[in-house]
Amino acid sequence: MSVSTSSAAKKGLPRVVIAGRPNVGKSTLFNRMVGNRRAITDPTPGVTRDPLEVKTAINGRPLLLVDTGGFKLEKDALDDLVVQRSREMIDSADLILLLMDVTGITPEDESFVEYLRPYSEHLLLVVNKVDNDKRAQDVWNYTAFGFDVVGISAAHGGNMNELEEYILKKLEGFSEEADEVSQEEIKLAIVGKPNTGKSTLTNLLTGSSLSIVSEIPGTTRDVVEGRFIYKDNIFNVLDTAGIRRKSKVTENVEYYSVNRAIKTIERADLVFLLIDAQDGLADQDKKIASLAVTRGKGIILVLNKWDKLEHIPNRFQAVEDRIRFLFPIVSFAPIISISALENTGIEDLLSTGLKVWRQLNKSSPTAAINKALGKWQDQYAPPSGKQRLRYKVRYCTQSGSNPVRFALFVNKKKGFPQGYVQFLKNQIRKEFGYSHIPIIIDTREG
Secondary structure: OOEEEOOHHHHOOOEEEEEOOOOOOHHHHHHHHHOOOOOOOOOOOOOOOOOEEEEEEEOOEEEEEEEOOOOOOOOOOOHHHHHHHHHHHHHOOOEEEEEEEOOOOOHHHHHHHHHHHHHHHHEEEEEEOOOOHHHHHHHHHHHHHOOEEEEOEOOOOEOHHHHHHHHHHHOOOOOOOOOOOOOOOEEEEEEEOOOOOHHHHHHHHHOOOOOOOOOOOOOOOOOEEEEEEEOOEEEEEEEOOOOOOHHHOOOHHHHHHHHHHHHHHHHOOEEEEEEEOOOOOOHHHHHHHHHHHHOOOEEEEEEEOHHHOOOOOOHHHHHHHHHHHHOHHHOOOOEEEOEOOOOEOHHHHHHHHHHHHHHHOOOOOHHHHHHHHHHHHHHOOOOEOHHHOEOOEEEEEEEEOOOEEEEEEEOOOOOOOHHHHHHHHHHHHHHHOOOOOOEEEEEEEO
8 A cells, every 4th residue: 555644844844842731721822823723722631632733834934833732740541642642742843832831830840841851952931821910020930940931821812923933033944845745635534433443544544643542432632634645645634533422422622522523524525434343334423424425525434443343255245235225325425344453445445535536526518417417307307396387407517526516507496306306416426427426416596
């Protein structure tokens, strides 16, 4: 399988890593510098787990900005993995923004400072929550650590200009290489219920430990991004939190995680819906797939953990037939069996993903569409409506791609038979090469 990792860091962009103990405002600063709410912020300690890496710019100077999980002395459950991933990001950093809280220095702060001493040449101490004059005076207490210090208010944007000047100064001399690839990236969302193997697949594709892998449900919270190249195509992969039923979502943090995952589907071109092959298709999988289909996204149903099933002849065909029967809304969607853990079926999955991507970006000539439309109407005319109203289709043209949309001009839009619209969708898919994607038909009068 010819998959290679591709990140802006490897193209010469400097990596700026925000680090610190929990609840000092790392994600707030990250969102402030990126310019939108990419990281979840919440008073609950330890909200950020996986490092979040985003390409951004300061005064036109491109860089990679990374938000990390909080450094803790007392660890439980996933904390060891979170701290380990944060340390890996620190090791790869070209500049470390050590974030501390102006309201007090804790033993965790002091321990983390000592850990970071070897990195002092490319470290900037940023004192956060400087929201008044008294706190501004307290910033000077932090110069005792021996680092360059700047005080800010990430929540209110206070003194951000000075911070940006410090960052640019620290990055002076760092070579600015042009991006080696300027082509459009294929945005790939990996979604599904908790514990279906989303993070394992993300790490396999990106050739990294980008996402923390654990059997604890809800490990992934933010949308974790990475990149890889397959057959000269760049994929921007988005690993999302597991999507559960609303009745199962009890924490504020999980609520934001699930909403972020749903919004990621809207950002994506392709959606890999991971289904645990041992559990089969669940109602929640159907809802996720319906969301992707109604938005015109390319979707592939990925049966993960296929290696865990007992080998039985024709098992895959039986599973596929059952999915098609129970869930006709994705009758067009490819179904691929893989094992992310054992690295099997990935070549087939990515090749199918490229095929779906090309169909999403395909355009069909209007003349050919209307010639075929005449033939279809001769075979099967639109049914009549109430009071012997005869519905007529006058014209059809492709109005967009990715998502693929068609404008269907009819004599009467109100009450136009949806069964006939579905008939036309099936014909368009079959004759114009859109066999594996959803298409949207907008009826218009005229």
